Amino acid sequence: MLRATRSELTRLNHRSFRLGWLGLTTLLTAMFTMVVFKAASGGTPIPTSAPGGSFPSLAELTGPHGQVVGLGAAATILGVVTLAYWAIATASDYSTGLIRLLVQAEPHRLRLLAGKVFALTCWTAVAATVATVVSVALSPLIARATDLSTSGWTSAPGDVVAMIASTWLNTFLALVVWGVIGLVIALLTRSSAVAISVGVGYVLVIEGAVRLVASDLADKLPGATLTALAGGGTDTLGYRAAIGLGLTYATIGLGAAALALVRRDITE
Amino acid sequence: MTVIRTTALTRRFGALTAVDHLSLDLPAGGVIGLVGPNGAGKSTLIRMLLGLIRPSDGTAEVLGYPITHPARYAARVGALIESPAFAPNLTAHANLLSLAHLRGLDAGRVEAVLEIVGLLGRDLEPVRTFSLGMKQRLGIAAALLPDPELLLLDEPTNGLDPAGIAEIRVLLRTLATQGRTVVVASHLLTEIEAACDYVVVITLGQLLFAGPMVELLARTSEHIDVSPENPEDSGRLHDALTTAGWVVADDGPGLRLEAPADQAPAVNRAATAAGITLSLLIARQETLEDVFLRLTGSADGDLSRQRAAQAHPTMSRQAHPVEETR
Numbered sequence: 115m116l117r118a119t120r121s122e123l124t125r126l127n128h129r130s131f132r133l134g135w136l137g138l139t140t141l142l143t144a145m146f147t148m149v150v151f152k153a154a155s156g157g158t159p160i161p162t163s164a165p166g167g168s169f170p171s172l173a174e175l176t177g178p179h180g181q182v183v184g185l186g187a188a189a190t191i192l193g194v195v196t197l198a199y200w201a202i203a204t205a206s207d208y209s210t211g212l213i214r215l216l217v218q219a220e221p222h223r224l225r226l227l228a229g230k231v232f233a234l235t236c237w238t239a240v241a242a243t244v245a246t247v248v249s250v251a252l253s254p255l256i257a258r259a260t261d262l263s264t265s266g267w268t269s270a271p272g273d274v275v276a277m278i279a280s281t282w283l284n285t286f287l288a289l290v291v292w293g294v295i296g297l298v299i300a301l302l303t304r305s306s307a308v309a310i311s312v313g314v315g316y317v318l319v320i321e322g323a324v325r326l327v328a329s330d331l332a333d334k335l336p337g338a339t340l341t342a343l344a345g346g347g348t349d350t351l352g353y354r355a356a357i358g359l360g361l362t363y364a365t366i367g368l369g370a371a372a373l374a375l376v377r378r379d380i381t382e
Numbered sequence: 383m384t385v386i387r388t389t390a391l392t393r394r395f396g397a398l399t400a401v402d403h404l405s406l407d408l409p410a411g412g413v414i415g416l417v418g419p420n421g422a423g424k425s426t427l428i429r430m431l432l433g434l435i436r437p438s439d440g441t442a443e444v445l446g447y448p449i450t451h452p453a454r455y456a457a458r459v460g461a462l463i464e465s466p467a468f469a470p471n472l473t474a475h476a477n478l479l480s481l482a483h484l485r486g487l488d489a490g491r492v493e494a495v496l497e498i499v500g501l502l503g504r505d506l507e508p509v510r511t512f513s514l515g516m517k518q519r520l521g522i523a524a525a526l527l528p529d530p531e532l533l534l535l536d537e538p539t540n541g542l543d544p545a546g547i548a549e550i551r552v553l554l555r556t557l558a559t560q561g562r563t564v565v566v567a568s569h570l571l572t573e574i575e576a577a578c579d580y581v582v583v584i585t586l587g588q589l590l591f592a593g594p595m596v597e598l599l600a601r602t603s604e605h606i607d608v609s610p611e612n613p614e615d616s617g618r619l620h621d622a623l624t625t626a627g628w629v630v631a632d633d634g635p636g637l638r639l640e641a642p643a644d645q646a647p648a649v650n651r652a653a654t655a656a657g658i659t660l661s662l663l664i665a666r667q668e669t670l671e672d673v674f675l676r677l678t679g680s681a682d683g684d685l686s687r688q689r690a691a692q693a694h695p696t697m698s699r700q701a702h703p704v705e706e707t708r
Binding site: 117118120121122124125127128130131206210211212213214215216217218219220221222379380381382 | 429432433434435436452453456459461463464465467468469470471472476477479480481483484485486524528
């Protein structure tokens with residue numbers, strides 16, 4: 115599996131991939147952090163069911179975790195970016211025909227899949243780190259610019275490190291599950307365009323529609339689950355339940371991906 | 383020793399049989415040509431041998447191992463399957479390095495194969511900027527990475543200019559003299575004739591011929607083409623040559639005699655004796671292409687399948703997923 119991971123990391127290590135993924139992560143995190151603070155300071159109500167997930171309240175932003183709470187709001191859109199890049203990395207193996215060289219060089223297809231997942235997970239860790247750093251660095255500046263008090267924020271060094279670490283971990287876990295969803299759709303459809311369309315369409319349309327008719331069920335769907343996971347749990351879905359459901363979605367997805375890769379002929 | 387053995391190997395895609403009970407024993411060493419018209423099943427056969435697609439029926443072995451366990455021989459086999467496939471945004475070097483990592487090879491092997499195919503110096507350019515010929519060279523470099531005993535190359539000279547084709551021909555011969563077995567699937571029959579020691583002819587998934595090239599070329603015949611200066615003399619010339627004992631057939635504006643080249647002077651004398659001046663007298667030897675067309679019935683495989691599908695509409699829903707990607 116290490117060979118497959120090293121091989122995948124070599125293919126992922128190109129400028130457009132790095133700049134695209136990490137650039138979008140930086141931009142969207144900065145944008146969402148600004149919007150969150152602006153909305154809270156201006157009293158603009160953000161519907162909790164809006165695409166993009168739950169926005170923190172003024173009390174949350176001025177509370178102990180105010181410095182990192184904005185990242186939770188950006189987690190869904192960052193999840194979509196992650197889904198897109200995992201899908202591109204997977205589907206391009208098919209669209210370029212590279213998959214036939216890969217399977218020929220490593221006929222154990224599950225090792226190929228494991229290598230890809232591990233390599234993309236490494237990149238997702240980098241993206242989660244970038245998002246956390248941007249959020250932590252920008253929050254005090256934006257809070258000052260929007261006249262929000264930061265006196266209630268955790269300031270003890272040990273607590274700050276623990277808060278940042280748990281925020282990073284939650285964001286990372288949520289992004290990995292988003293990525294797995296992208297990988298599965300790309301593997302099944304063998305098309306990054308279709309995978310991204312299905313992923314974004316699901317978050318923006320389908321899950322929102324389900325919420326309108328069955329909000330209890332919607333709280334347990336992937337989008338809401340991963341938003342809850344990234345935010346350390348919500349009122350409707352606790353942290354442990356979010357982790358459990360997130361892992362379940364990831365396991366089911368990886369099982370489907372493994373089955374598709376092993377069973378199907380390589381006709382590309 | 384046999385490098386590839388297939389026994390009644392069959393692959394069906396729905397109602398379409400791409401490879402049809404193919405039984406082969408390919409000897410080790412030398413360059414082996416795999417020829418057949420479009421849709422003959424060449425690519426499907428190669429993909430089955432590499433474990434990319436599973437057979438519907440029959441068995442096969444590569445280097446003594448069953449194709450159901452390709453991991454047992456993958457490290458000893460290199461392949462170029464249809465068009466070269468690489469990540470377009472990566473450099474040639476990075477593409478090969480990625481494959482080298484996957485095979486557990488060191489970076490030094492990448493430089494070695496780049497040098498063999500003449501791409502050293504261009505290897506730090508993105509593959510998307512490469513011409514088809516350069517991509518083809520890179521595909522061959524990828525196939526050479528594991529220093530394979532067996533090379534399976536599907537149309538390796540596709541997109542190369544005449545000098546490049548000649549270069550690849552020399553490379554294939556060199557690789558074969560180093561003890562490797564090189565299997566080349568190609569449409570370029572002149573190349574197959576020039577480069578191969580052994581040839582396999584398949585059409586519509588079935589075996590037509592497998593044996594040494596010299597054995598196939600022994601099936602070629604010689605003939606002499608003649609044309610009278612005055613087209614009105616064509617009938618008289620036909621009669622004169624038939625009377626002299628040759629088998630004569632009309633061939634467009636002229637006549638074709640089944641006769642070896644050394645009888646050309648006698649043909650000329652017979653025409654002169656009949657008072658006919660010849661404007662053309664050429665002795666011809668059938669080429670591999672002539673034999674190929676005779677064996678395969680001069681038919682394009684894809685068109686044959688299409689006609690069959692029209693005759694049996696249930697087939698029309700079944701695409702030929704491998705051959706059509708070409």
